Amino acid sequence: MNERLHTAYSPETFRAQAHALVDVLADHLAQAETGQQPTLNYLDPDDQLAYWQADFKKPVNADPLPLLRDMIGRSIHLHNPKFMGHQVTPPLPLAALTGLLTGLLNQGMAVYEMGMTANAFERIVTHWLAGRLSLGSEAGGLLTSGGTLANLTALLTARAVAAPTDVWENGTSDRLAIMVSDEAHYCVDRAARIMGLGTDGIIKIPTNDRFQMQTELLEPYLEQAKARGLTVFAVVGSACSTSTGSYDNLMAIADFCTKHNIWFHADGAHGGVAALSDTYRPLVQGIERADSVVVDFHKMMMIPALVTAVLYKRDTDSYRTFQQKAQYLWADANAKDWFNSGKRAFECTKLMMSAKVYAVLRTYGDEIFTENVDTLYGLARRFAGQIQQRAGFELAVEPESNIVCFRYVGDLTDPGQLDDLNNQIRRQLLRDGQFYIVQTTLRGRVYLRVSLMNPLTTDDHLATLLTEVERLGRAFSKKDAIVL
Structure with missing residues (x-):
């Protein structure tokens, strides 16, 4: 064998590199969790690209540790409790270690032989989650790569069930439509297009x-759709919405869909996990009546991206989505065999994503997911209380999930100035790097947005954030420097 290839595949090389990397990552976790490193060291996009272009021109180095350390230092640090930005979880170290294992094994899941263990895990994990959502004894589903593919998969199934002809085989010229909240995640819009x-x-x-769907408008909007020659085949309920974390009234949507024999799909990518909590389960009352549900494990369930469950009240519906023949993969394309995952998912070479979830369940039990929901949702409510108790701040809406939207107003009253001020506060926080938050636009106005994804974040961290936002707000206001 070529010497370079021999060295690259050497178990001893791997042992040495892996041990060294685990030490580096453990140090990274310790520094991130104690706040010894910032949430990020921000660089403008062109400067970041220039740095790595220069790095790419360097001679190769048989020791990868300097490169890997540099990658860590120039990435955002999700395990820092002051990371409060996007809906991305700080992964459980065990789940990340399982990802190392699955990456090395590199088992696809389209056919049983290539994914024997992973397909079995997927069956167990999806049935477990369907059970926790109370979808019924006939429920089941699959895992796929993210909420966008998951919502598209579920809506394709809804169309296959509702269409008067076989759309997969014959196409369609029918004018089909879905109904969805105007605060729904953009991926639902993308899937429909x-x-x-x-x-x-x-x-x-x-x-x-x-910011919840006005379900009393479903009836008149349906009649308007019919008058325009549209056939509504699905209604999508948000559990919860992305900008504010608000939950639609799923029970009302379920009643409407039952009345009109329309597919009910619940987008629970972020907030469907409320069903795992006795405290917060009322938020998703009615989700058990959905025909399909999606839930992201990589949002509120501490699993590295991407792992999303597509669940069906009737598991057999999942076989109606894709009906291709591939003789080199399976002998009978029409057989409803759970162990050949390629029949039901977009991916053919699908990662062993189920292994990460299974390992966490077997090691910590599903209580760890419940505890995470209870911790983060409770923290958001206390944070809202802090905001309301501070002069000069405005809460957009009482939080239902772990997403909180607010803004600094100080003594300003002009809407445009307030938008500019909060944009500038957020930009300065980004460049300082101690906190990472984002912003959103609600009813045309700019708000700061916090997604509490790290269970190690405390009330004190949030109080410090508000103090820093206030300091920046006052400084920018005094300078009259509200410039984007």
Whole structure:
């Protein structure tokens, strides 16, 4: 064998590199969790690219540790409790270690022989989650790579069930449509467009002052759709919405869908896990009546991205989504065999994503997921209380999940100035690197947005954040330097 290849595949080389890397990562976790390193060392995009372009031109180095350390230092640090930005979890170290194992094994899952263990894990994990969502004895599902693919998969199934002809085989010229909250995640809109529904086929239902779908408008909007020659085949309920973490009234949506024999899909990518908590389960009342549900393990369940469950009230519906023949993969394309995952998922070479979830369940039990939901949702409510007790701050809406939207107002009253001020506060926080938060636009106005994803974040961290936001707000206001 070529000497370079021999060295690259050497178990002893791997042993040495892996031991060294685990030490580096353990130090990274310790420094991140104690706040000894910032959430990120921000560089403008062109400067970041220039750095790595220069690095790429360097001679090769048989020791990868300097490169790996540099990658860590120039990445955002999710395990820092002051990371409060996007809906991305700080992964459990065990789940990340399992990812190392699955990466080395590199088992696909389209056919049973290539993914014997992973397909079995997937069956167990999806049935466990369907059971916790109370979807019924016939429920089941699959795992796929993220909420976008998951929502698209579920809506394709809904269309296959509802369409008067076999769309997969014959195509369709029917004018089909879905109904969804105007605060729903953009991936639902994207899925509908991929399916060819177009703008007319995405009927957006206005939301109330809490950013929840106004379900009383479903009936009149359905009648309007019919008058325009559209056939509504699915209604999507948000559990919860992305910007504010607000939950739609799933029970009302379920009643409407039952009345009109329309597929009910619940987008629980972020907040469906409320069903695992006795305290917060009322938020998803009605999800058990959904025909399909998606839940991201990489949001509130501490699993590295991407792992998303697509669950069906009737597991057999999942076999209606894709009906391709591939003789080199399986002998009978029409057989409903759970162990050939490629029949039901977009991916053919699908990662062993189920192994990460299974390892966590077997090691810590499902209580760890419940504890994470209870911790983060409770923290958000206490943070909202802090905001309301501080002069000069405004809460957008009482949080239902772990997402909190607020803004600094100080003595300003002009809406445009407030937008500029909060944008500038957020930009300065980004460059300082001690906290990482984002912003969103609600009803045309800019708000700071916090997603509490790290169970190690404390009330004191949040109080310090508000103090820093206030300091920056006052400084920028005094300088009259509200410039984007």
